[in-house]
Amino acid sequence: MDELELxxxxxxxxxxSLPNYKSTEIYEMLHKKSSSIVKWIFLISIFExxxxxxxxxxxxxxxxxxxxxxxxxxxFYRVTLVVNYVVIIAFIIKFFFNYRQIQTTDxxxxxxxxxxxxxxxxxxxxxxxxxxxxxTSIVSVVVTLNHLDNINSQSxxxxxxxxxxxxxxxxxxxxxxxxxxxxxxxRRLLINYKNLKKIEL
Amino acid sequence: xxxxxxxxxxxxxxxxxxxxxxxxxxxTHDESSHKDLFQEITVQLWKAFPKFRGDAKFSTxxxxxxxxxxxxxxxxxxxxxxxxxxxxxxxKIASEVYDDTVEENLKLMYSAxxxxxxxxxxxxxxxxxxxxYKEISETLGITEVNARVKMNRVKTKLKRIxxx
Numbered sequence: 001m002d003e004l005e006l007x008x009x010x011x012x013x014x015x016x017s018l019p020n021y022k023s024t025e026i027y028e029m030l031h032k033k034s035s036s037i038v039k040w041i042f043l044i045s046i047f048e049x050x051x052x053x054x055x056x057x058x059x060x061x062x063x064x065x066x067x068x069x070x071x072x073x074x075x076f077y078r079v080t081l082v083v084n085y086v087v088i089i090a091f092i093i094k095f096f097f098n099y100r101q102i103q104t105t106d107x108x109x110x111x112x113x114x115x116x117x118x119x120x121x122x123x124x125x126x127x128x129x130x131x132x133x134x135x136t137s138i139v140s141v142v143v144t145l146n147h148l149d150n151i152n153s154q155s156x157x158x159x160x161x162x163x164x165x166x167x168x169x170x171x172x173x174x175x176x177x178x179x180x181x182x183x184x185x186x187r188r189l190l191i192n193y194k195n196l197k198k199i200e201l
Numbered sequence: 202x203x204x205x206x207x208x209x210x211x212x213x214x215x216x217x218x219x220x221x222x223x224x225x226x227x228x229t230h231d232e233s234s235h236k237d238l239f240q241e242i243t244v245q246l247w248k249a250f251p252k253f254r255g256d257a258k259f260s261t262x263x264x265x266x267x268x269x270x271x272x273x274x275x276x277x278x279x280x281x282x283x284x285x286x287x288x289x290x291x292x293k294i295a296s297e298v299y300d301d302t303v304e305e306n307l308k309l310m311y312s313a314x315x316x317x318x319x320x321x322x323x324x325x326x327x328x329x330x331x332x333x334y335k336e337i338s339e340t341l342g343i344t345e346v347n348a349r350v351k352m353n354r355v356k357t358k359l360k361r362i363x364x365x
Contacts, residue, residue, distance in 0.1 A: 003303070003359075003363060004310065006303070007329065008328070011330075012331065015219055018219055018226070021215070022215070026211045026214055026218075029244065111248055
């Protein structure tokens with residue numbers, strides 16, 4: 001087959017037209033992929049933390065404060081707030097350590113391990129947020145309903161059912177929000193992980 | 202220790218980078234994706250570097266890991282290429298003087314090769330690199346007989362494209 005042989009000849013003569021990267025450029029290319037994803041997870045968690053902090057700050061008006069007082073929920077509110085922030089800060093620190101670890105890792109195996117660890121941290125983080133939100137909301141709803149004096153048992157249970165439905169819907173939205181926010185990044189990590197598995201000959 | 206290993210790796214890659222560039226040229230359609238794939242292959246080579254024990258030639262090992270990376274990554278990113286792709290970007294092979302028909306046929310064949318499936322493309326790549334069937338089969342992890350059969354099929358396919 002003449003053409004294929006001719007192409008082979010030309011193919012081998014193309015060396016001079018190929019790009020030539022310097023060692024510094026190659027150094028830059030190393031460590032970039034998974035570490036940049038983990039860095040984004042870390043940064044997004046900080047932005048998210050700031051976002052909720054600001055929302056909390058804006059939402060905490062005088063009237064909200066008064067209704068908390070009225071419902072005897074002030075202590076509960078303060079305790080959950082502290083627990084929430086402490087746990088979230090712990091998660092952010094964990095995300096930071098994952099990022100540090102992935103930057104210094106040097107073998108396929110340890111990189112794969114860090115990827116698994118990061119994905120797991122994100123999963124726990126999302127579940128913590130959802131469960132925490134569910135518990136605090138349920139407690140608030142029950143306490144609020146208990147404070148309503150002129151409510152019969154039928155309307156009490158109806159209100160509980162409606163609240164559960166609304167709560168379920170909100171949790172679904174929060175879950176979707178996290179899937180969108182972190183899902184894209186963790187999926188990319190998973191693809192990287194799978195590729196590493198294949199490449200580890 | 203790691204720094205020293207990294208230095209050794211970068212030096213080896215710098216010396217043998219043409220292999221990676223040629224793979225990128227075959228598997229991508231423009232300069233930016235060429236660079237992306239080069240970077241991806243670089244990262245994967247580095248991650249797999251501790252597995253390289255020096256009992257094979259660095260270049261042979263590099264063919265294997267780099268082709269695996271290209272195949273894995275570009276499996277889902279197929280798109281049909283147009284002849285303008287080839288005219289503008291990919292047919293930068295050093296020119297000699299040939300008549301128009303031969304030139305046209307080469308372009309046609311190159312475009313046909315770029316549209317082959319990933320494994321066949323890897324096979325043709327190694328063939329163009331003048332590797333024998335033993336080396337091809339070792340690099341791609343298939344038997345020598347299988348490599349020959351596949352290559353003959355590809356040749357027939359290409360022949361049919363050039364002489365419909």
